Amino acid sequence: MELDQLTECYKAMADKTRLNILALLRHEELCVCELVEILKMTQPSISQHLRKLKQAKLVKERRNSQWIFYSIDGEIYPFIKANLDALPDMSEKIEQLKQSGGKVCC
Template sequence: MKTSIVEIDKAAAILKLLGDKTRLTMVAMLYTNDCCVCEFVAIFKMSQPAISQHIRKLKDSGMVSETRKGQWIIYSLNKDSEYYPIVQDLLAHLPSQDYKLKELEEQGLRISCD
């Protein structure tokens, strides 16, 4: 498997971005699930504008991409990003965040965009 090399400045910027607990948790969730802003609002108990700011920073880095499904915008981890291998390695050392979405589902708050 070919390892891509990321310049130190870019790696530092990505690690700084992921140094925020909320963004790191979002990326961990997006590693296994696509999510809508409203799901993040419910999980993190933050305002929609605050969540959107976090998402914008992740999108601006190219780490996260969006897809429109009707009225919803669904966010996912961009597996084509040059930073994806770094993110993948980092997440291998962290616990899964899937339980957060499971709790949301049990509360009937998980969005179904199908």
């Protein structure tokens, strides 16, 4: 692949918050406010991280009325599956979100 594209990919992954987001989206698509709640970060901060991931084509978005749901993309990277598989399991966080009533939606 092109080095520039690869650099953009790894830059997008070179941040703990963004790896957390990818790890969460591996389980299921989530909207911004859900990520805000799980990660305990401000909404603008999460939005900017999502923008970077989207620009690197690691996630894609889908609008559903007020909400924008983000999900894993990365199909342009032949290695993406191997990298996602190395991310820690976040099912507990997703569980907590559902139990705290927050799921679908905010």
